[in-house]
Amino acid sequence: MPRRIVVPFGPQHPVLPEPIHLDLVLKDEHVEEALPSIGYIHRGLETLVTRREYPEYVYIAERTCGICSFIHGMTYCQAVEKLVDCSVPERALFLRTIWSEYSRLHSHLLWLGLFADALGFENLFMASWRLRESVLDVLEETTGGRVIQGSCKVGGVRRDIPGETLDRMRSGLDTIEREAGEIADVFLRDDSIISRTRGIGVLSREDAYALGAVGPTARASGVGIDLRKTGYAAYGRLSFSPVVETAGDCHARCIVRVKEIFTSIDLIRQAIAKIPDGPVEEKPKKNPEGDYFARSEQPRGELVHYVKGDGSRHLVRSRIRTPTLTNLPSLVRMLKGCNLADVPVIVLSIDPCIGCAER
Amino acid sequence: MTQDDQQTTIIEPLHLLGKVEEFKKKGCRLVQMHCTKAGDTFEINYSFDINYEFSNIRIITDGTTEIPSISGIYWGAFIYENEMHDLFGIRFAGMNIDFSGNLIRTAKKNPFADPTFRGEKPCPDA
Numbered sequence: 040m041p042r043r044i045v046v047p048f049g050p051q052h053p054v055l056p057e058p059i060h061l062d063l064v065l066k067d068e069h070v071e072e073a074l075p076s077i078g079y080i081h082r083g084l085e086t087l088v089t090r091r092e093y094p095e096y097v098y099i100a101e102r103t104c105g106i107c108s109f110i111h112g113m114t115y116c117q118a119v120e121k122l123v124d125c126s127v128p129e130r131a132l133f134l135r136t137i138w139s140e141y142s143r144l145h146s147h148l149l150w151l152g153l154f155a156d157a158l159g160f161e162n163l164f165m166a167s168w169r170l171r172e173s174v175l176d177v178l179e180e181t182t183g184g185r186v187i188q189g190s191c192k193v194g195g196v197r198r199d200i201p202g203e204t205l206d207r208m209r210s211g212l213d214t215i216e217r218e219a220g221e222i223a224d225v226f227l228r229d230d231s232i233i234s235r236t237r238g239i240g241v242l243s244r245e246d247a248y249a250l251g252a253v254g255p256t257a258r259a260s261g262v263g264i265d266l267r268k269t270g271y272a273a274y275g276r277l278s279f280s281p282v283v284e285t286a287g288d289c290h291a292r293c294i295v296r297v298k299e300i301f302t303s304i305d306l307i308r309q310a311i312a313k314i315p316d317g318p319v320e321e322k323p324k325k326n327p328e329g330d331y332f333a334r335s336e337q338p339r340g341e342l343v344h345y346v347k348g349d350g351s352r353h354l355v356r357s358r359i360r361t362p363t364l365t366n367l368p369s370l371v372r373m374l375k376g377c378n379l380a381d382v383p384v385i386v387l388s389i390d391p392c393i394g395c396a397e398r
Numbered sequence: 399m400t401q402d403d404q405q406t407t408i409i410e411p412l413h414l415l416g417k418v419e420e421f422k423k424k425g426c427r428l429v430q431m432h433c434t435k436a437g438d439t440f441e442i443n444y445s446f447d448i449n450y451e452f453s454n455i456r457i458i459t460d461g462t463t464e465i466p467s468i469s470g471i472y473w474g475a476f477i478y479e480n481e482m483h484d485l486f487g488i489r490f491a492g493m494n495i496d497f498s499g500n501l502i503r504t505a506k507k508n509p510f511a512d513p514t515f516r517g518e519k520p521c522p523d524a
Contacts, residue, residue, distance in 0.1 A: 359431040
């Protein structure tokens with residue numbers, strides 16, 4: 040006769056880089072239900088918007104996440120720019136695109152390393168993170184910061200990238216592409232990775248859409264949503280197709296991220312080739328008034344920054360809807376019916392960023 | 399489709415479920431829900447998307463009335479409703495998963511319900 044027991048998973052677990060707690064209701068080794076709870080690292084960042092002037096809040100928005108910090112800062116700026124009648128110069132839009140894609144490279148390589156580590160593949164973990172270092176080196180050279188870049192501001196960007204540095208970045212991309220190809224081959228074809236991930240944590244296309252899944256989690260289930268197609272920053276001038284897989288399992292989510300590395304490299308090359316000359320910032324013409332939802336494609340999926348202003352230097356509200364928060368219902372669905380031993384891999388497969396989700 | 403095309407419609411709480419049902423029938427995805435304290439009232443926003451077309455509906459409440467949960471229509475809405483409950487103290491009727499105030503555990507109860515301080519001064523609770 041099978042027994043029903045509740046096993047607490049997290050907030051501290053070897054596979055979790057950040058704290059999330061799951062109550063796993065088990066029947067023998069099978070998960071019947073999983074209930075997530077967060078709240079271990081809630082920082083109340085959104086309330087700080089009333090205590091800082093709107094240009095200063097960029098720094099706080101960036102600190103929402105230590106991995107996709109640039110995209111948080113940029114999306115916040117995009118929202119505020121709509122309220123202050125500010126058109127961002129073309130060159131700044133291209134620079135934002137370049138840094139966004141380097142952030143995606145850095146995030147995906149970080150996740151691939153963590154995923155390999157969770158599967159017990161230490162060499163692959165080290166190879167992924169070694170390659171990530173070269174991406175961080177570029178971010179450091181061009182922005183001054185490896186993790187928190189601080190290079191985005193309302194009206195543009197704080198610093199330009201000189202032409203010779205752009206040339207060096209372009210040739211550096213060839214090395215990154217070659218080394219990423221070697222790592223990709225293992226993630227896509229290695230037997231031990233396939234046996235630990237294929238058919239595990241399946242999320243159907245219907246469920247992914249109905250539950251509001253975003254990013255690689257949605258695209259691995261055949262839902263081709265990619266906010267870059269809306270053309271924000273300079274994406275409207277670049278050509279690319281979202282990476283979509285249909286299996287909906289952990290391996291499909293891994294494949295999407297692996298392939299997106301090459302899409303990002305291609306987008307950076309296009310942006311470097313097309314970047315125009317000119318200024319990189321424009322002054323806001325007034326204080327923010329009204330409200331606006333800005334959306335962007337983070338490495339983990341759709342990010343929403345909502346801002347509301349009343350004409351003063353202090354915003355009334357900042358709301359940050361992060362991809363992990365909206366992927367949690369999908370995670371609950373994926374875990375239903377899985378084996379206890381597969382829970383760590385499934386949780387990691389949505390690339391959870393709890394710091395983002397709790398803000 | 400650019401992101402400039404945004405529309406917000408203010409509706410009565412009474413019409414919420416019917417309107418959300420319409421979005422569901424059109425095949426829209428629930429993008430997000432959130433609450434804003436505006437003066438003495440709370441604005442609750444429900445955002446939807448289909449083919450990158452973004453729509454937002456808003457209800458305005460005094461914070462004491464119970465709001466019908468849309469988790470029966472959009473199953474994943476429970477995460478936003480529990481969040482609003484924990485941070486703003488908004489009560490939702492009929493949530494499919496009710497964490498009873500334990501989704502986001504904060505030292506201060508409903509910390510976003512009363513943002514009394516604005517401006518460049520030391521934080522009053524620092």
